[in-house]
Amino acid sequence: MNLSKLLASTVVGVSLLAGATVTNAGEITVVSWGGAYTKSQVEAYHKPWMAKTGNSIKSEDYNGGSAEIKAQVEAGNVTWDIVDVELSDAIRACDEGLLETIDASTLPDGADGTPAATDFIEGTLHDCAVANIVWSTIFAYDKGKFPTAGPTTMADFFNVEKFPGKRGLRKGAKVNLEFALIADGVLAKDVYGVLATPEGVDRAFKKLDTIKGDVVWWEAGAQPPQLLADGEVSMTTAYNGRIFNAVAGEGKAFEIVWDGQVWDLDLWVIPKGTKNKELAMDFLKFSTATERLAAQASYISYGPARKSSGSLVGKYHNKDIDMGPQMPTNPDNLKNAVQNDFNFWADNADQLNERFNAWLAG
Amino acid sequence: MRILIDCRGKNMTSTTLDQGNTNADGVLLTSDGIPLKQKLVQTTKKARSRAFLLTLPLVLFLIISFVVPIGQMLFRSVHNPAGTNVLPNFAVAIKNWDGIGFPSEETFELFVKDMQIARKNREIGKTVGNLATRMNYAIPGSRSLFTSTSRKLSTITEGPYKEALFKIDKKWDNQIIWRNLKRVSSDYTIAFYLAALDHKYDDNGNIVAAEELYQIYVSNFFKTLRLSAIITFLCLIIAFPVSYLLSVLPLRTSNLLMILVLLPFWTSLLVRTTAWIAILQTQGVINDILVFIGLISDDGRIQMIYNQTGTIIAMVHILLPFMILPLFSVMKTIPVSYMRAARSMGATPFTAYRRVYFPLTLPGIAAGTLLVFILAIGYYITPALVGGEDGLLISNLIAYHIQKSLNWSLGAALGTILLVVVLVLYWLYNKLVGIDKLSFG
Numbered sequence: 001m002n003l004s005k006l007l008a009s010t011v012v013g014v015s016l017l018a019g020a021t022v023t024n025a026g027e028i029t030v031v032s033w034g035g036a037y038t039k040s041q042v043e044a045y046h047k048p049w050m051a052k053t054g055n056s057i058k059s060e061d062y063n064g065g066s067a068e069i070k071a072q073v074e075a076g077n078v079t080w081d082i083v084d085v086e087l088s089d090a091i092r093a094c095d096e097g098l099l100e101t102i103d104a105s106t107l108p109d110g111a112d113g114t115p116a117a118t119d120f121i122e123g124t125l126h127d128c129a130v131a132n133i134v135w136s137t138i139f140a141y142d143k144g145k146f147p148t149a150g151p152t153t154m155a156d157f158f159n160v161e162k163f164p165g166k167r168g169l170r171k172g173a174k175v176n177l178e179f180a181l182i183a184d185g186v187l188a189k190d191v192y193g194v195l196a197t198p199e200g201v202d203r204a205f206k207k208l209d210t211i212k213g214d215v216v217w218w219e220a221g222a223q224p225p226q227l228l229a230d231g232e233v234s235m236t237t238a239y240n241g242r243i244f245n246a247v248a249g250e251g252k253a254f255e256i257v258w259d260g261q262v263w264d265l266d267l268w269v270i271p272k273g274t275k276n277k278e279l280a281m282d283f284l285k286f287s288t289a290t291e292r293l294a295a296q297a298s299y300i301s302y303g304p305a306r307k308s309s310g311s312l313v314g315k316y317h318n319k320d321i322d323m324g325p326q327m328p329t330n331p332d333n334l335k336n337a338v339q340n341d342f343n344f345w346a347d348n349a350d351q352l353n354e355r356f357n358a359w360l361a362g
Numbered sequence: 363m364r365i366l367i368d369c370r371g372k373n374m375t376s377t378t379l380d381q382g383n384t385n386a387d388g389v390l391l392t393s394d395g396i397p398l399k400q401k402l403v404q405t406t407k408k409a410r411s412r413a414f415l416l417t418l419p420l421v422l423f424l425i426i427s428f429v430v431p432i433g434q435m436l437f438r439s440v441h442n443p444a445g446t447n448v449l450p451n452f453a454v455a456i457k458n459w460d461g462i463g464f465p466s467e468e469t470f471e472l473f474v475k476d477m478q479i480a481r482k483n484r485e486i487g488k489t490v491g492n493l494a495t496r497m498n499y500a501i502p503g504s505r506s507l508f509t510s511t512s513r514k515l516s517t518i519t520e521g522p523y524k525e526a527l528f529k530i531d532k533k534w535d536n537q538i539i540w541r542n543l544k545r546v547s548s549d550y551t552i553a554f555y556l557a558a559l560d561h562k563y564d565d566n567g568n569i570v571a572a573e574e575l576y577q578i579y580v581s582n583f584f585k586t587l588r589l590s591a592i593i594t595f596l597c598l599i600i601a602f603p604v605s606y607l608l609s610v611l612p613l614r615t616s617n618l619l620m621i622l623v624l625l626p627f628w629t630s631l632l633v634r635t636t637a638w639i640a641i642l643q644t645q646g647v648i649n650d651i652l653v654f655i656g657l658i659s660d661d662g663r664i665q666m667i668y669n670q671t672g673t674i675i676a677m678v679h680i681l682l683p684f685m686i687l688p689l690f691s692v693m694k695t696i697p698v699s700y701m702r703a704a705r706s707m708g709a710t711p712f713t714a715y716r717r718v719y720f721p722l723t724l725p726g727i728a729a730g731t732l733l734v735f736i737l738a739i740g741y742y743i744t745p746a747l748v749g750g751e752d753g754l755l756i757s758n759l760i761a762y763h764i765q766k767s768l769n770w771s772l773g774a775a776l777g778t779i780l781l782v783v784v785l786v787l788y789w790l791y792n793k794l795v796g797i798d799k800l801s802f803g
Contacts, residue, residue: 067765073486095491095509097484166644216668217750231645272486343506350767351502351576357759358578360751361585 026055026279028081031068033266034061035222036245040299041084043317045287048295052286055279063220066093069271073098078273081280085129087265088174088342088349094128100270100277101128102284110308111290119290124305129267130288133296134303136263136328136337137175140243141235142228143253154260154336157235158183158207160214165234168227171217173356174345175262178338179237180207182260192341201352205359217360228254244301244326248316258333264340265305301326436781439554439774444496445546447488449476453547461541461567470523473543474515481512493546499769500542500553500563507533538565554775579759579776583783586756589673590738596678597685597734598727605689605726610698623686631680635747638676642667642748668750676748681737685730692726728795736784756780 030046032038038061046057060080062068066089072078085093093099104125107116117125124131139157141150151163157179160167169176178191184207186194194200216233218224224238225246240261246252268288270280286292293304294312301323304310313323324330328337390398446453452472459465480490494508511530518526528535545551545563556562556569560577564570571577604623608616626634641647644663652658666672696719704714742757749755756776763773791797 065766065768067768070768092491092495095489095494097486097489097491101484212751215751219746230643232643346509347498347503347505350498350769353767354576354578357754357762358576361578361582361754 025053026276027058028055028276028279028283029058029060029079030082030084030283031060031062031080032084033064033221036242036249036300037221037239037302040241040296040302041287043299044292044296045283048292049283049286053282057283065089066098069093069098069269070096073272076273078271078275080271081274081276082268082270082283084132084266085269087126087129087131087267087340088345090126090129090267090269091342092346093269094126098272099128100272100274102130102270102281104130106281106285108285108289110306111312112308114308119306119308121305121307124265124267126267129269130284131265131267131305132288132293133266133305134263134327134329135266136240136261136333137170137237138240138243138256138258138261138328139179139235139237140224140228140254140256142231143255145234150255151235151257152259153257154179154183155185157237157257158211160211163234166214166216166232167211168216168218168224168233168236168238170237171219171360173352174349175237175340176208176356177201177204177352178262178340179260180204182336182338183207188260188336188338191338192344195344195348201355205355208359225252225254228252240326240328241300241302248319248321258328259336260338261328261333261336262338262340263328266302297323297327301328303327303329435770435774436778437774438771439778440550440552442496442551442554442771443549444487444492445543446549448480448490448493449473449547452476452543456540456544456547459540459544461544464524464537465540467522467524470527471521474518474523474527477512478515478518481515495768496546497539497542499557499772500546501539504533504539507531507539541565541567554769554771555779557772558775558779579756582754582756582759583779586739587783589670589755590735593674593677593681593738594685594731594735596674597682598731600678601682601685601689601730602723602727605686605693608686608690609693609696620690623683626680627683631743632747634680635676635744638672638679638748639667642672642675667748668753670749670752672748672750673745673753676744677738677741680744681734684733684737688729688733689723689726692723692729696722724795728791732788732791735787739780739784 030041032041038059042059046059049055050057062083064086066085068080069083069085070093072080090099094101104117104120105115107120107130109115110119120131121134124134139151139154141163143150145165146163151157151159156163157167177195181191181194181200181204182188184203195204216227216236218227218236221239221242224236225242227233227236228243229246229252240256243254243256247254268284270277270284274280288305290306290308291312293306294309294314296302297304297309297313298315298317304313313327315322325332327333392398392401449472452469455469455472456465459469464470477490480488480493490508490512494505497508498505511527511534514530518530533539542563545553545567553563557572558579560572560580561569562572608619608623611619639646643649644665644667646667648666649658649663653660653663658664666675700718700722701714704718705711709717740757742755742761745753745755746758746761747753749758757780760773760776760780763769763776
């Protein structure tokens with residue numbers, strides 16, 4: 001056999017092989033935040049969907065933001081089929097035409113027969129996005145550092161004299177400014193009203209100034225539990241589910257303080273122009289059905305976006321821990337809580353982050 | 363007739379030359395009557411361009427994967443067509459507005475209709491969201507005015523358009539918005555360079571300095587240069603004796619040590635940086651040892667990471683090989699006999715070193731410092747991981763605008779300025795040291 005024949009047969013063989021994999025079953029790329037959170041989705045969404053449809057899922061991690069979506073869509077080379085994003089990113093990407101629109105009326109009814117439009121908690125369905133969970137930024141501390149009287153309020157987080165030790169904060173303006181105002185005595189319901197004024201912003205930064213020298217900044221959601229475990233900080237802001245999983249899964253002695261929590265949504269979005277739109281849509285409908293959302297809540301303490309899932313939320317998947325009290329939406333945890341205002345951040349994120357960066361470097 | 367002149371000597375013998383073939387001036391000619399010298403130049407040229415063809419794959423690769431994308435990215439720093447893309451007809455009309463009072467009713471009509479079309483089509487790069495994003499850079503906080511208005515615009519079907527628009531949101535009754543819309547309606551702008559240099563347009567279109575609370579970029583450029591200089595200097599101080607040792611030791615030992623120098627290259631950059639976190643953090647190895655031997659108390663652990671110290675330590679370690687290698691390669695070529703000769707002529711060891719050895723190492727020092735400095739200036743992973751609040755270098759801010767804020771134009775402007783700064787420094791360096799004196803080994 002001469003070289004060109006060999007080459008030709010190889011090419012034919014390889015293309016046959018590739019063709020075979022394409023026709024057999026589909027594969028979609030699902031992108032989420034990694035760590036315990038992605039794991040909960042793999043257990044509650046990915047595995048059952050793959051078993052049911054015979055398709056496969058490639059799971060990728062990212063750190064939030066819509067940069068990759070924007071780059072892929074604008075370059076016309078979309079490799080992410082469905083992405084788990086924060087609300088403000090979903091709204092902005094939708095406004096910029098980077099996402100497929102999703103018709104909420106095609107979503108399945110709740111298990112109790114309620115149509116999707118009313119079954120989803122108000123504000124969780126959008127033109128281009130369907131929420132799956134309610135999550136929250138809280139602060140947590142290491143009980144070993146404060147064995148007798150631990151911090152109980154947001155003001156305590158900013159009080160380094162009474163509660164010594166380093167603090168962990170997410171590097172960015174969002175949520176930190178809200179926390180600072182609450183610690184400074186602003187009522188949860190007034191936070192965005194105050195923050196909308198220049199004096200309010202000054203006030204928030206002034207409060208942040210009081211702990212600036214004691215802060216360790218984090219960026220990825222997996223970092224705060226690690227910082228606590230390493231003893232690098234005595235308390236840190238964090239996503240509530242990450243702390244819960246460190247406690248329930250790894251037996252860490254961390255305690256969540258719900259006072260002043262800022263809760264937000266995570267939503268599925270489908271980048272515009274994906275080649276697997278049908279499959280992605282199917283996965284989206286499947287994963288946001290009543291049972292799936294409830295199942296996810298047994299792996300991580302994030303609240304389901306459907307009302308009908310609430311009654312199905314039970315215990316942690318392998319331990320005798322009631323998940324209800326661990327949810328950001330539990331009435332006890334909502335006593336002094338702020339819902340992240342995506343409109344405020346859509347308008348002001350550019351400017352406030354600029355100021356935040358200048359403040360950080362100054 | 364076929365000419366067989368070839369620059370490769372072995373074919374010279376087959377050249378068909380007629381000895382008697384000379385012209386009136388006695389110049390040697392080839393058989394087709396062209397002077398031999400000229401022919402030789404021609405053929406050499408041919409061979410050279412053939413040789414150049416060999417590099418073509420690399421050149422093409424560099425152009426496609428490097429020059430074009432970077433060029434495109436840098437182009438974004440002055441080119442932001444959001445205004446004309448989203449509002450094509452309005453953008454033409456508003457150019458005729460003198461900026462006094464409000465634009466004409468026809469211009470308002472075009473604005474409303476363009477916005478309605480943009481909302482309906484949702485074309486990538488031509489949505490109301492794109493315009494809103496662009497306007498939000500000019501007037502912070504104006505994004506939602508555009509996005510929320512566009513949702514309500516379908517109700518407007520006939521004039522007067524100006525009044526209808528003001529009725530939807532009274533914020534439109536503000537000349538500053540229309541002045542900025544006029545500025546945004548041109549594809550080319552220096553607004554992002556202004557922002558990158560801590561300046562902006564004020565409400566009247568004059569260029570003014572940004573408020574102090576928002577100034578970050580200029581000071582950050584200087585901070586980045588300062589840190590890079592410190593890191594380069596420390597690398598030089600540490601690398602010089604190491605390289606000297608490597609160059610004088612017997613080959614077997616020096617090879618072994620050389621492997622130790624190169625070893626870090628075999629580990630991922632991320633792993634090396636994370637290793638420093640484990641070593642330097644307050645609950646880390648060094649602090650534990652210091653507490654154990656009683657040098658510091660448990661409460662007095664030293665903060666060595668998540669600050670500038672951490673950045674400097676980790677970056678010096680990561681960049682050290684780039685200083686050692688050029689230094690070593692130069693020192694290796696300096697004969698030992700030179701120093702002996704200097705000593706035999708009565709120089710003290712120090713004088714011999716200062717007058718003979720050190721000047722000979724200069725090409726290596728020049729190459730090493732240039733290499734380390736330029737690498738340091740563009741580093742961003744390490745400062746991001748171990749730098750804490752001081753770890754924001756200019757490259758981190760560029761990454762922030764490319765990845766997080768999605769203000770690619772500002773990121774591109776910062777990148778262009780950084781590129782220019784490096785080129786100017788390179789030029790200065792060339793003037794002072796001379797690039798031809800460099801030896802990378």
